Amino acid sequence: MELINEIPNLDLSASFNLKDRDNMTSFSNYKKQVPKKFYIFRIVLVASVGGFLFGYDGSVITGALPFLTEYFHLSATGQGVAVSSAALGAIVGPLGSLKFAERIGRRKTMIVAVICFSVSAIGNALSITIWDFAFWRFVTGIGVGLAMISSPIYIAELSPPKIRGQMVNMNQLSNVLGILLAVIASYFFSFSGWGWRWMFGSEVIPSVLLAVGLIFIPESPIWLSVHGRFKEALYILTKINGVSQAQNELHAIKTEIVKERDTSAELLQPGFKRALIVAIILMIFSQINGVNMMLTYAPTILADAGIKMGTNAILSSIPIFLFIFVCTIIAFYLIKHFSRRGLLITSVLFMAVGHVIMAINLQEHWPPLYTLIPMSIGAGAFTLGLAPLSWVIVSEIFPNSARGKGLAIVCFFLYLSSFITSLAFPILTHWFNSRFNNTSGVYWIFFCICIGCLIFSYKMIPETKGFTLDQIGEFWRAHSSGIRKNREGIPLVKRF
Structure with missing residues (x-):
């Protein structure tokens, strides 16, 4: 258990048995290295593979659904x-990642995810x-599940505290880029049955x-530390x-690992x-807030509102996704x-407002294009x-050695709720439409869900901005003892 003292002072002049020696030509050059934002940005852009796959796949099914409905009746x-x-x-995917992300590493797990995605696409x-x-879509989901766990963990563990939120948001940016590319591809391929x-x-x-790209990025330093590397x-x-900060970071990681030896027990404290x-x-x-369903079924929703099925519905959804890109x-x-x-x-709060306007729009039969508002x-x-903050907060909230297991459990419930919502949404809209001649009731349900999320966020979500992952872990450890401050004496929960 005396892990901190195993290597009290690393000999930087010793040989590094690394697979990723990129740009390290000599020890003297290594010592002169300073923090490189572009280096981090480049790695994070590639590592946000999970968001890209999730966005691309979600939008491809969006564009293809009208044609699938016709082809398969x-x-x-x-x-x-x-x-x-x-x-x-x-x-x-998350159940598999309990072994993958912790045993073979974050980077290799992302590679496995991409392989699943490629095979299932064919x-x-x-x-x-x-x-x-449906079977190959299931395989696609396994890949997406693996990627969406390993990517946020990797990005959070690699990023400095001051820019961690922005770097994790790269996952959302990649998601939107995947959506845009898929919508454009869907439009050009939509002219044939x-x-x-x-x-x-x-x-x-x-x-x-x-x-x-994943072959050329390094492994997570926290994962390497947990495995003694x-x-x-x-x-x-x-x-x-940079050199001095790196030493401090490594010491903090080693300290945290000592406290978190039994990761399963840690999560149950x-x-x-x-x-x-x-x-x-x-x-x-x-x-389950409803916005994901509006985006997933966008062409179908626009068609129900009066915009022609197929190509025109896909084309009409492009401004929404461009708007999402700008917002990202x-x-x-x-x-x-x-x-x-x-x-x-x-x-x-504004999501709830959007659902109210959507419900009124459908009840009052406003002109079709008003649905875009x-x-x-x-x-x-x-x-x-x-969208971005849920991943940012969740990727920060767990202790270092239990982050993989914690996020795997979270993503299990995430995709379970996504499965239920995706399955229920067309059934609910069909029921409301046949019973009341419009689907406004679905959006009143989503409005109530958003209000519940609003109350939950205000009461239960802690502020994690600006703190290291070790400090956040210390906060939850202190919280179990009834102390709502981190080791620096700064209260986290109510800080704005």
């Missing part, structure tokens, strides 16, 4: 199966029946490019933070159990200058707040 339940089968696979493109299609096959087949191209961890930390429950509920709200860029500034809690609460309000608010 799908009912409302069949549409739910086609969409939700990926979410069902994503439930399995399977989806060649599907003969809806059940073939067989175009849906090319929509899914096109997923192979970005997958291969991402797999190549301190010299490699120090090298990576030095490239990120009062303070960390509370963190686990908070993280689970927050991520469930991020899936703005989110970098907001995350840097405002508190996590303040942004989260404001975001959920509440969709834009909800999607914009979601993208500026809840």
